[in-house]
Amino acid sequence: MSRRIMLIPVGTSVGLTTVSIGLVRALEEQAIKLNFFKPVAQPRRGDTGEERSTAIISHHCSVKPIAPFDLNVVEQMISSDNTDELLEEIIERFEAHQEPDAVAVIEGLVTTRHHPYAERLNLEISRALDADIVFVCVPGNDDPVDINHRLEIVVDAYGGHKSKKVIGCIFNKVNAPYDEHGQLRTDLSVLEAPEHDETRSKALRELPIFAKGLNLLGNIDWNAELMSPRAIDIAKHLNATLINEGNIASRRLSSVTFAAREIHNMTHTLKPGALQVMSGDRGDVFVSCCLAALNGTKLGALLLTGGYQPDENIKQLCNQALETGLPVMLVNTNTWQTAQNLHAFNQEVPVDDSQRIEKVMVHAAESLDAKWVSSLTEKVSRQKKLSPSAFRYYLTNRARQVNKRVVLPEGNEPRTVAAAAICAKRGLARPVLIGDENEIQRVAQQQGVVLGDGVEIVSPAAIQEDYVAGLVKLRGHKGVTDVVARELLQDNVTLGTMMLQQGDVDGLVSGAVHTTANTIRPALQLIKTAENASLVSSVFFMLLPDQVLVYGDCAINPDPNAQQLADIAIQSATSAQMFGIEPRVAMISYSTGTSGAGSDVEKVREATEIAQKLRPDLLIDGPLQYDAAAIESVGRSKAPNSRVAGKANVFVFPDLNTGNTTYKAVQRSFDLVCIGPMLQGMRKPVNDLSRGALVDDIVFTIALTAIQAAN
Incomplete structure (x- = not known):
């Protein structure tokens, strides 16, 4: 109906x-x-x-x-x-x-x-x-x-x-x-x-x-x-000339100030997201804005009027500030005419502004009556594929329900600070930032972020001593004494891992500035693997336009043997179930079924048999080539009797080289959002971030960490 x-x-x-x-x-x-x-x-x-x-x-x-x-x-x-x-x-x-x-x-x-x-x-x-x-x-x-x-x-x-x-x-x-x-x-x-x-x-x-x-x-x-437009939207509207492109495609404007006063009367306007409009010959204002940028304040953009180019000596003096990504644009109209043109700016969201469109969609969707929306789904068919939006909704809704405490050791990292504020505001988790409170508040102010009551800031010096005895007990057999423990706890990731190990938090997210090894090593030493896990592996959630796929293992195990590969398949299927995806697991190889031979294919075939025996309740098949696993017509041709071929949503790769290369190729070729890597097999959830992670990536990783903690 x-x-x-x-x-x-x-x-x-x-x-x-x-x-x-x-x-x-x-x-x-x-x-x-x-x-x-x-x-x-x-x-x-x-x-x-x-x-x-x-x-x-x-x-x-x-x-x-x-x-x-x-x-x-x-x-x-x-x-x-x-x-x-x-x-x-x-x-x-x-x-x-x-x-x-x-x-x-x-x-x-x-x-x-x-x-x-x-x-x-x-x-x-x-x-x-x-x-x-x-x-x-x-x-x-x-x-x-x-x-x-x-x-x-x-x-x-x-x-x-x-x-x-x-x-x-x-x-x-x-x-x-x-x-x-x-x-x-x-x-x-x-x-x-x-x-x-x-x-x-x-x-x-x-x-x-x-x-x-x-x-x-x-x-x-x-x-x-x-309503915050990008600096590039303003540049297009005014047909402005770019003096310094900077991050013009991503900087957002949250206020507009016209420099008509002495600089000491307008320093309060130098804040994140501010569009500073000034005559091009106001070198004092130009330099002041650049000083603010050097100090870490992400101004929206500088708009120079009157057709006046900034003095070359001043530009050279401010070169380092311009390299922070500060956009500078120039128009020929005077300040009054420019103000009139800005007043006529159309604030409707541009079709290509994906970030703003996503926020508008979420805000409007959350403002609708949930019971009415749910009533519209009665007697209609469910999608066989879980869409990215349904996955994100499940992720955020479930995270709100479990309300877990997640520690963020990189407490003064700007993206992490912004993500913590979003998670607290939306109720996705109770984030704990480790770091100096003054420094964290300064970073938040520079980002235009307000850290509400839901964000907890913990000074490392105030809690390090609380975990010395516990660390010695866990690692004393490896020669860790009180002195060594105090030295190890100077590292915030180790400190956060001890907080998790002792049950003071429910999960840990790190990696925005630390390497994967820096994040995982303390966890392997202190948290260790779960009782039913023989190894730690990982999955990525690949948000394709029409469905979500699970890729494992693309980050941890270089060359797993058949038994380990079977465990990775079972762990990946369990993770898929945890996040609302009914798993159909394809064990990927360079040949399908019995068409090929060789040690690599045999490993995948043996892993498939082990996994099927351990978990007969799961749909697991292999070896399957990627196209046979993913494309229905190819699956029917190459593996006509398979219940997975052509319908797979969990892809288990034979080794790290194949998995990591495939996930990055798919992600970059199609500009996809990828959430992960999410670690599997730990006693308690620890998750690693890409060092290029965006704020939204960190938010979703915190949310999935909270859900893992509840399971």
Whole structure:
């Protein structure tokens, strides 16, 4: 049985795309069959290429949207009085792509002065597609009485409260900054938005219309962080010349300051994410900004006006600061004209801004009513493949439930500090940063990060003595005395490992600056392997566009024998199950079945037989070539009787050389997110990071460490 949900905007500028992609993400996390359809493309001013909502969902979700109809074609058919024919074509296109056991999210048109027919067409499309109706409304500064009146009018237009098709309303941009005329402020000066107003939210929840049967299905707060553009977006908007490119593609802007004062009166504006706008001949401000950058403050960018290039001597003096990644751009307009141009900046998220799109999706999805979202999944089919979004949802949701304490020995490392703040804020874990509190707070301030009460900071000197006796007891047979133990505990990774060994924390994550050996060696010596494990191995979770694969072992064991390879297969299958993936394990080799011979193939064949005998409840098959394991048509041809071939989601490689090379080739060739390596076989969870890990990588590693601790 399919479900069809059509989102109908109530008024203009309701943020319909935000709600659409949020609902798609919320449903995608439920691992169900899903589709998206915007029947008529409605490009904004300056848009080129694909329709925005369709493009975002196509590129950032595991959903293949149905192509919309071109707006010009639609308007021509309406003006020629061929609306019935248009509706027939819309139905035909939708039914040709919609599975009978899937949920479809349908996005309506926004009524504007250029598209006055949108309201009528939305009604006709909703009836033609037999869709349930969800209204999307922005409360603005309106009085609750006026908001209720607006909703009553639109409900009546769709059949009134007795209509079984009208199911609810989603409020968007709640508590957004509005001016005295009730207009949403879209200039960059409001990136630092007002705090959440619970009184306003409560008034919306208590509107009389909700007592009549209309359901409030979501309350999406305005979030200033989601409005932060990249420096490159501003450069494109202003057609600016780049003086120093720096990290222009990744630096985000959270405030704007115009340098119209003496420098001692504006030092407080030199903060992370700040766009500093100045006349190009203000060398004093330029140097001050560079000093701030040298001190570790990640300013957003410098924007020079008037066409004035900075003096060459000053540029040479500031060269080291520019090498920190500080973007510097130049425009020919004066400061006043530049301010007017910035005011006209379109803050809609660009289709290529993956990081911001992901945050918008998550924020909108989490703001929807969970019971309603869950109700949409009833009597529809589940996806056979676990999508990346469903995997991330499982990861974060499960981590919140277990609420574990995870120690981070690299406590003053900037990415680690930012990840700890995110984990605490989202309730994914109770992070413990090891390091000097003043230093950690300084790093946080430079990153624009606020460390709330959920982040614990532990000074190494304050706790080292607590673990001396325990370390001596564990390693005394290796010659570790009190003196040696105190020396070893100077290393924060060893100290954190002892905290884990003694049960003071539940897991450990390190590796942002330490090598894999530095992270794993203390764990092997102090934590040791689990009782039922013969070795420690690892897996990577490979987040492909439409599913999640598990790769093992790609980080630890150089050349495992057959018994060890069987253990790695069982450990990897168990890890897959732990994270909601029903394992189908392929033992990878350079030949499939009995087609090849040689010691390497025999090792894989023997490992497969051992694993099958040890765990007959698991689907394990091999040897299989990668294509036979991954591609259904090849699997049917090369291993027609295999229950794994062509359907594998856990890939066990014969040695480290093969595994590590394959995972990196797949990751880099397709620009995939890879979570791991996650260590398997330890008594307690210890996980290593790549030294190139992003903040999100660390966040997910902390989350999976918490889940491991619970299992």
